[in-house]
Amino acid sequence: MTETAIRIENLTRDFETVRAVDGLSLEVPSGIIFGFLGPNGAGKTTTINLLLGLLEPTSGRAEVLGFDTRTQPDEVRTRTGALLEHSGVYEQLSAEDNLEFYGRIWRMPATERQARIKELLSHMGVWERRKESVGTWSKGMKQKLALARAMLHRPPLVFLDEPTAGLDVMAAATVRDDLEALAAREGVTVFLTTHNMAEAERLCAQVAVIREGSLVALGDPDDLRARSGGPRLEIVGRGFNESALQLLRARPEVVAAEVQNQHLEIDLREETDTAPLVSLMVSAGVAVEEVRRGKASLEEVFLTLMEEQR
Amino acid sequence: MKNDILTVIWKERKGLFRIRGRRAQALLGMFSPVLLAIFLPLQEGVEWVQSPLSLLLAFVAPLILVGISIPDSFAGERERHTLPTLLASRLSDRAILFGKMITSVAFGWGVTLVLLAIGLVTVNVAHWGGPILFYKPSILLAGLAFSFLVAMLTAGAGVLFSLRAATAQEAQQTLMAVLLIPPMILQFVVFAIMGSDSGKARFQEVLSALSFEQVILVIVAVLLVLDLGLLMAAMSRFKRARLILG
Numbered sequence: 316m317t318e319t320a321i322r323i324e325n326l327t328r329d330f331e332t333v334r335a336v337d338g339l340s341l342e343v344p345s346g347i348i349f350g351f352l353g354p355n356g357a358g359k360t361t362t363i364n365l366l367l368g369l370l371e372p373t374s375g376r377a378e379v380l381g382f383d384t385r386t387q388p389d390e391v392r393t394r395t396g397a398l399l400e401h402s403g404v405y406e407q408l409s410a411e412d413n414l415e416f417y418g419r420i421w422r423m424p425a426t427e428r429q430a431r432i433k434e435l436l437s438h439m440g441v442w443e444r445r446k447e448s449v450g451t452w453s454k455g456m457k458q459k460l461a462l463a464r465a466m467l468h469r470p471p472l473v474f475l476d477e478p479t480a481g482l483d484v485m486a487a488a489t490v491r492d493d494l495e496a497l498a499a500r501e502g503v504t505v506f507l508t509t510h511n512m513a514e515a516e517r518l519c520a521q522v523a524v525i526r527e528g529s530l531v532a533l534g535d536p537d538d539l540r541a542r543s544g545g546p547r548l549e550i551v552g553r554g555f556n557e558s559a560l561q562l563l564r565a566r567p568e569v570v571a572a573e574v575q576n577q578h579l580e581i582d583l584r585e586e587t588d589t590a591p592l593v594s595l596m597v598s599a600g601v602a603v604e605e606v607r608r609g610k611a612s613l614e615e616v617f618l619t620l621m622e623e624q625r
Numbered sequence: 626m627k628n629d630i631l632t633v634i635w636k637e638r639k640g641l642f643r644i645r646g647r648r649a650q651a652l653l654g655m656f657s658p659v660l661l662a663i664f665l666p667l668q669e670g671v672e673w674v675q676s677p678l679s680l681l682l683a684f685v686a687p688l689i690l691v692g693i694s695i696p697d698s699f700a701g702e703r704e705r706h707t708l709p710t711l712l713a714s715r716l717s718d719r720a721i722l723f724g725k726m727i728t729s730v731a732f733g734w735g736v737t738l739v740l741l742a743i744g745l746v747t748v749n750v751a752h753w754g755g756p757i758l759f760y761k762p763s764i765l766l767a768g769l770a771f772s773f774l775v776a777m778l779t780a781g782a783g784v785l786f787s788l789r790a791a792t793a794q795e796a797q798q799t800l801m802a803v804l805l806i807p808p809m810i811l812q813f814v815v816f817a818i819m820g821s822d823s824g825k826a827r828f829q830e831v832l833s834a835l836s837f838e839q840v841i842l843v844i845v846a847v848l849l850v851l852d853l854g855l856l857m858a859a860m861s862r863f864k865r866a867r868l869i870l871g
Contacts, residue, residue: 367713369869388865393715403710407640416639419632420714461710474713 320345320472320504321366325375328361328528335361337528338375343521345471348498348505350519350536352512352617358528359508360400363474366506367392380472396465396473402457403464406450410441410460413449414467421468435463439493455486459493466497472504479514487511491518512614522613524620531620539616545570546586550579550596551605559599563592626720633716633724637698641732655736658686662740666747673748674760677837679741683768686740687776688804691733695783696796698725703868704792712865722863726780733776741768767841774848779804781855788862 321343328336336358343349353359364370366379368388376383382390404413411432418428436442439459449457458478465473478494479487495518498505509515515522516536524532524539532539555574563572563581569592570582579601581592593606661682666673673679702708711721741760749758760768783800790796818824835843 364869369709369712369865371866389715389717392713395713397710397713399709399713401706401709403707405636405640405707406705408636412636412639416632416636417714419635420629420716422628464710 318345319343319378320380321349321506322378323362323366323375324377326362326365326372326377327374328358328365328370329373335528336365336372339525339528339530340375341523341530341533343504343506345504346502347520348495348507348518350515350522351506351508351525352510352515352522353508353525354510354621357525359525360476361528362525363397363399363476363506363508367395367397367474394470394472396468396470398458398461398465398473398475398478400476402454402461404449404457404460406448408449409446410436410449410452411445413460414464417464417467423468431467431469435466438497439463453486455482455490458482458486458490462490462493462497466501466503469501470503472506475505475507477509478507479509479511487514494518512612512617516613524617526621532616536613540613546583547609548581548583548589548592549607549609550581550593550601550603551577551607552579552596552601552603553577554601555579556600559596559601562595562599566592566595568592626717626723629716629720630724630727633721634728637725637728641694641728655690658682658689658736658740659743661685662743663747666744667751670748670752671754671758673744674758674764677764677767679744679760679764680768680771682740682744683737683772684775686737687733687772688779690736691729691776691779691783692797692800692804694729694732695726695780696787696790696793696800698729699784699787700790700796701793703787708868712868718863718865719860722784722859726784726859729783730773730776730780733779734773737772737776738769741772763838763841767845770841770845771848774845774852777852778848778855781852781859784859784863785855788868 319342321341323339323341326336326339327334339358339362351359351362361370365372366377366384368384368391371385376385378384379391380394382394384391405416408416414432414435415428418432423431432445433442436445439462441456441459444452444456449460452460462475462478465475475494479490482490491514494505494507497503498518505518507515507519519536521533521535522539523530555577560572560574560579563569568584568587570584572579572581574580579596583589589606589608593603597603665678665682669676669678702711745758745760752758759765779800782804783796786800786803787793787796790799815828818828832840
């Protein structure tokens with residue numbers, strides 16, 4: 316496998332008058348979970364369709380596992396797995412038959428196919444229900460089955476288009492756990508689109524943020540948080556007053572300080588010793604209960620990026 | 626590609642009799658051909674195996690059966706959101722197209738042959754006169770050819786209508802309407818011609834100039850040309866990019 320799983324160069328796709336993907340360029344290293352983030356209609360699904368060779372780009376090019384998506388789409392699809400916008404499971408068939416069908420498509424030998432089906436369905440905790448018609452299953456179970464299907468033939472790269480969208484909290488958590496465990500165990504590269512920032516923060520080693528088809532940020536979540544929001548100090552306590560806040564705002568290392576529901580949030584200019592700030596609050600009569608250092612969450616970074624692009 | 630086609634056939638065959646929510650519709654669709662296969666032989670007796678009457682079954686049965694199964698296979702796959710995942714697999718467009726068409730045609734043609742056999746049994750049981758009655762060879766050959774070609778015609782047209790329809794039901798309704806219009810127009814034309822004495826005489830003159838086998842060959846040739854045209858059209862339109870955008 317190449318060091319770079321996906322290489323996209325100035326990729327553009329128009330649908331009549333609408334530009335869905337606009338000069339997108341990025342590289343996805345092998346062996347990581349790569350988050351592709353963006354609001355609805357940002358061009359995430361179109362990008363996946365372009366990478367799978369299901370759509371031709373209007374201009375630009377993309378390579379997946381070293382194969383050109385325009386001239387070698389069959390090679391790309393032979394080596395990848397996909398869980399697209401919908402689970403795509405056949406509801407009239409059993410779970411076992413769904414995987415059997417795709418195992419045959421990927422030309423897995425019968426014994427290997429059966430062993431792999433058992434391994435994946437057991438891992439997902441649905442082996443006992445393998446003979447049931449999938450139509451009777453919950454949405455979360457169908458997504459698990461779809462995830463198993465995408466991983467069935469041990470592809471080096473899988474595309475997952477919002478795999479936890481529309482699931483309840485519990486179902487989303489189990490699908491996420493399964494995804495994380497499978498990706499780690501099998502060393503597969505995952506191209507994951509989502510607009511669940513907590514999910515991206517937890518799973519992804521790198522993320523790209525797109526808006527209206529264009530890349531607006533790329534990097535690992537820590538870098539993005541550091542880049543888009545400086546260090547932060549949070550003080551929980553009682554007795555916050557205006558004079559204490561004015562003292563705080565006068566300090567050179569403080570960018571902003573706001574109180575909300577007994578929480579004082581202080582944005583700092585840079586990583587600094589925060590003990591003097593806590594002492595200042597105590598001397599100003601604030602009863603400090605808890606002090607936390609932190610950075611902006613990925614969700615805050617995302618919202619900031621979306622705001623900046625407006 | 627052969628193995629890929631067989632894989633698609635495997636899946637289609639599994640799903641054929643498990644059309645969720647449409648079982649009643651499928652059974653209703655089967656009802657008319659089965660009724661034809663029993664009622665007409667009962668009523669017509671020996672004529673059923675000696676005259677071209679049984680060809681009516683060879684025409685109607687595959688049209689109804691394939692007319693139900695092919696839209697479900699194509700438009701239904703899109704309606705149930707399973708098509709994009711299938712297109713994202715390593716299967717070629719042709720393997721998917723042929724696998725689905727072969728399954729529907731085999732289903733429609735196979736059931737029609739069973740219905741022709743049921744008609745034969747019905748005649749023999751209800752009108753037993755000693756020796757076992759059997760279809761005239763020319764009728765049997767024509768029945769085999771007709772039913773296959775009509776199944777292919779319905780499948781080809783069904784693919785094209787399914788690509789444009791939002792739902793399987795819409796595709797079924799459009800397909801049936803379009804396929805039943807030409808025979809109805811033909812019927813009106815024949816009735817109009819037969820309405821006048823001169824027209825009737827001319828029609829009978831043309832018919833008497835042709836043998837039964839010649840009429841059959843002309844119909845087979847027309848169906849064959851239509852089948853090939855529709856198959857080519859289906860092959861050129863069943864493309865990934867078009868299906869993803871559809």
